[in-house]
Amino acid sequence: MIRSPESVLLYSKTRLPVARKSLVERSRLIERLELAVQGRLTLVSAPAGFGKTTLLGQWLSLTERDASWVSLEEADSDPVRFWRYAAEALSPLIETDERQEYEQLVRTFPGVSASTFLDAFMNRLCNLSRPAVLVLDDYHAITEPRIHDSLAYFIEHKPFGLHLVLSSRSELPFPVSRWIARDELTVIDASQLLFTAEEAEGFCREASSFLEPHHVRKLHERTEGWITGLQLASISLREAEDREAFIDRFKGHHRHVADYLFHEVVAGLPEEMRHFLYATSALRRLDAKSCDAVTGRADGRSMLERLKSRNLFLVPLDDYDDWFRYHRLFADFLRNRVKESDPKLWRSANLAAAESLAARGLLDEAIDCALAGGDYDLAERCLERHAPDVLKRGEFPTLLRWFDGFPPETKLSADMALLRAFLYVVTGQRELAGRCLEQLEASARSPDAGEDRQRLRSGLLFVRSNLLFTFGEFEQWFAFSDGILDEFLPRNPLFFNFNYNLTEPLARRTAFGLKGVLSAQTEQIGRLFAGALERHGWGESLINLYVLQALAEGFYEWDRFEESAELLERIERAAHRSFVPGLFVPCRITQTNLYWFSGQRELAHETLDEAEARVAGPGNEIWSGFLASAKARLHLMEGSTNLAKKEVAKLRIEAKDRPSYHREYDYLTLCRLLSAQRKEAEALRLLQRMKPQAAREGSLAGLTEIGLLQAELLDRTGQRAEAMKTLREAIAIGEANGYVRTFLEGGVRTEKLLRKYLASLDQENPGSGIAGSRTYVSGLLARFPDDAREEVAAAQGGLIEPLTRAEIRLLDLIRLGESNKRIAEILSLSEGSVKVYSSRIYGKLGVSSRTQAVIAAQRLGLLRED
Incomplete structure (x- = not known):
């Protein structure tokens, strides 16, 4: 299950x-x-x-x-x-x-x-x-x-x-x-x-042994073989004094006959059983406890047994006779009957059911019953309690169905009204979302808003931001947020601690991360949004950490390593206190890339090893898989094909598969391995199947990586024109978003491919080409290191890369003689992270021990003197 x-x-x-x-x-x-x-x-x-x-x-x-x-x-x-x-x-x-x-x-x-x-x-x-x-x-x-x-x-x-x-x-x-x-x-x-005459005879023989053959034939004729009609007639005939007259009256449309016969059946029951049927009709499914709640009695189990023995349209839902439901037609009859003849009972039964079901944690059914009973306060309380779980399940239409069950005049709480607007946004109903937000904004301006005013304003910023981001209206976000960020005071964890990533190895690949969209606007919005959250004490809320992670990944992509590293350090500290795999794994993968392309390759491997140990265990298999993919990519970049093959084997994917989008990162890793093994045809087949999926999901990051791999493989197999066409598509996405690392990570292979691309532009239209892409590609080529620059960097003494403030603080604690355990407590890190960061510091200083690190840092004047 x-x-x-x-x-x-x-x-x-x-x-x-x-x-x-x-x-x-x-x-x-x-x-x-x-x-x-x-x-x-x-x-x-x-x-x-x-x-x-x-x-x-x-x-x-x-x-x-x-x-x-x-x-x-x-x-x-x-x-x-x-x-x-x-x-x-x-x-x-x-x-x-x-x-x-x-x-x-x-x-x-x-x-x-x-x-x-x-x-x-x-x-x-x-x-x-x-x-x-x-x-x-x-x-x-x-x-x-x-x-x-x-x-x-x-x-x-x-x-x-x-x-x-x-x-x-x-x-x-x-x-x-x-x-x-x-x-x-x-x-x-x-x-x-419809029953044949023989089937009707067999049915009636089982249901009513007292019926004569001519009764059966007449019933079959009157019901025209309608099964429920035969069942109802058989039950009613048990008590009928004049069976012939009863059968003669039995005719008409199926639904009319059903109502008539159900009435005959129910009217002939003892009063307590009749009341039990009417009261329990409010329940979608029945067990003894729920029946007792709506009837106010304590004999629910025995009454269910009596109904079952009378063959009264009770359908068992398990093998233990714990849960039942009424036959759909019978349930419809009972509900309509109660609503028309005893609305007070219908309301009280639904309210009793709602209270009982809510107490048992069966909130889906509790909300339905509360709405049916007209207790909208109870329905809203249940909804407030249940909404976070339903949001996690992604059942947005279900939530909207419940909201639509409230009368238009119902005044929902600020949180629920905001949630309704948010649901309109995520389901793409822009007009309804806008209308709902306008009403909420008017409420926030109203002098009657009272205590809800600040709650509404903070929630409105969140929902309005989602609306404008969903539809790419960045300029409108600046106009909307201008002047209110300083008043921003979020209070509702429903929005601000929503987990935005359940399935992706990088935050930029999620819808929250805009699936690869990068621009100066998105950076500015991210910084402003995060700044407002942090100023008001929500720095470690999930929404802020995901914003920071998306920014960190964006800075890495733009080759801004220092800024990326600074944000990752903040995220890692928070992740140590509250483990969220969808945040932790992207943070560690991005940190690994920073280490690797900064020349700290041992640290890159150690970071993934530590992360792998952290996510080990049942329920985290998807995250362990992404880390195995990341390790395989490192092995491929250092030329260790056999080690990469061992990591890919953990993913349990093969070249013959039909790849699925939710594992795009893993299949792209497999394609890289196949490329290294010179299995171009198999890799191209996978990529060809992956590309339409990435396009359908709007994944710019995925389309770019797929396009680059395709272009390289096509070029290698002699399909030069197709390779250049595919490469042009990837370059167009990269140029629009300022991608750098996606291209630089390909190393010499991608560099050669880009040079061929520039040459192809000149061949198409010498001296002209596509000016924009020419400038962009030339800029990328200028960033690829030549052999001379690599030799200088490798031989350079002293400090190759500056230490961050956080690293200097850690080094100062080392100078004071603090143990790794004590440093971890002071800085809210794990001992493993302290070791990783210490190794990073040693690498920057060009040393191999604590003592050497302190001496080197003092020589450079990095540490304060006591």
């Missing part, structure tokens, strides 16, 4: 229906279902009460097929929730040795687009060891167009060994003509689901 700290999946929804012993075996339909498995899709379509779920459950039980099941409901109209349930249902079919990678993939959604997630998801499913069936029951409950689109895409491209079955009360909301034309769709509709 896919379990994570944020997961609140109801595992009963992914269990196959519990088959009842006394079922009429529907051999003709089971044979049809068996034949349909050879195709792509089966649709079982009919109104409520036609036995769709029962038929599918019986088929899977009798045939013992490998099958996965998801029972859908309205709350699942959220792309993230929908596909997580599908993934959870299929997880038992994944081989044990692939389960870790599978679970890691599921956790990346919604960090990547639905299309990218589905591509990777289907790649994983290609490895199913045996044919299987996935049943999505009650698909009519799904109303989100994005789910319909993604499911149609999944059906078209899913692995051949996985057959999909949908049961629905309505036609499918996406085109199916292509599958009909290819004879890949089987439809079982209402007319086929």
Whole structure:
């Protein structure tokens, strides 16, 4: 099972229906279902009460097929929730040795687009060891167009060994003509689901032994084989004094008959059982504890047993008779009945359910019940408590659905109103977001704002910044923030401690890091934003640390090592106190790059070793993988192909794979290894598949690295024109964002390639070319060190690189004789970090011990005298 700290999946929804012993075996339909498995899709379509779920459950039980099941409901109209349930249902079919990678993939959604997630998801499913069936029951409950689109895409491209079955009360909301034309769709509709006379006789014989054959024939004629009608009639006839007259009255439209017969059934029950049904209809699913809460009694378990023994439309959700739900049609009848005849009971039952469910931590259901009961204060309290977890899960449509459940006149708290605006931003609803923010800004200006004023203003800066950044409106950010940064006082950890990175090795690759966008504007905004946070005591909030990390990576890319190192040191200290892998790993990888390209190669390796030890353990596999990739890249740069191969082996990826976007960094490392092994064709095949994914995700950093690798490999294999075309694309991105290190890291190979590019410009149009790119490329070439400069740097005595203030402070503590343990306590570092920083200082001073370092620093006048 896919379990994570944020997961609140109801595992009963992914269990196959519990088959009842006394079922009429529907051999003709089971044979049809068996034949349909050879195709792509089966649709079982009919109104409520036609036995769709029962038929599918019986088929899977009798045939013992490998099958996965998801029972859908309205709350699942959220792309993230929908596909997580599908993934959870299929997880038992994944081989044990692939389960870790599978679970890691599921956790990346919604960090990547639905299309990218589905591509990777289907790649994983290609490895199913045996044919299987996935049943999505009650698909009519799904109303989100994005789910319909993604499911149609999944059906078209899913692995051949996985057959999909949908049961629905309505036609499918996406085109199916292509599958009909290819004879890949089987439809079982209402007319086929109706009981035959023989099936009706068998059913009635099991349900009502007192019925005569002519009663059965007449019932079959009156119900036209409608299964629920037969079941209702059989129950009602137990108490009917005149069975003939009852059967004669039994006619009309299915829904009208259902309402009539449900009324007949319920009206004939004892008062306490009738009240129990009405009160518990407020519950989406029932167990003894929740039933006791809404009825105010203590006999929930025994009442559930009585309902089950009477065959009163109670559907078990597990093998232990702990959880149940009512048949959908019966539940609809009960709810409508209570709402119309006893609204007071409907409200009190929902409120009691909400209080009980909230106390048990079942907040999804608690919020729904509180909204249904009209207690919006309770709903908001539950939402405030639950919102951080739902945000982590990325279920933004679910949160918006709850917000839409509040009447327009409801005055939400400042935090919840801001959250609603933030959700509009992240779901791309710019107009609604803008309207919502305008209302909040008016509230903040109002003299009645009171204590909420400052809370609103700080939150507005955060949400408005997200809005303007999401749509690239940087100039508007400056206009908006002018004059309010000094008043900025953030108070809500919901926004400021949101974890922006769950899946990427570098912050710049995330949406928060703008996926590679760099400019003077983004630098200025980052500095202003971080400065405001730090002035008001939020220097170690996650949002500030991620801003600093993105800036540090940007400075590294721009070849501004000192500024990058200074920020990384601050981040590393904070990471020591509060370990967040999505921040810690990018920090260590960036620090490694700084060490390596500053000539401190031992420190680079030590930094990754220490980081690897820190993230070791279950749950951090994705981060261990990224560190293994980073180590492999170091080995490749020093020419150690065999060592790089050992690190790549830890990633469990191969050249024959269909690469998925969430592991782009790892696959790019594999491509580098394949290049070093002279396996150009395999590397190019992977890169060709990765490029459209990076483009779809808008990853500028990824597109540039892919383009450079492609150009190098194409040039090496004699495809000069294609190489220059690909290189031009990478240069265009690099020039727009001022990239430097991405090109310099390629060393001599990239330098030669860039020189060929300049030559090709002259050949196309001598003396002209593309002026901008010519200047940019010439600037890059000037930064590549020649052999003479490298020899001078290597032989230089004294201080090669200045010490930072933090390094001088650490050196001063060494002078005072403090141990590494004591220094770590004073500077809030780990002992391992102290060793790493000490080695870095030794490297800068050209010494190899503490004593030599102190003497050298004193000679240079770096230490204060006591």
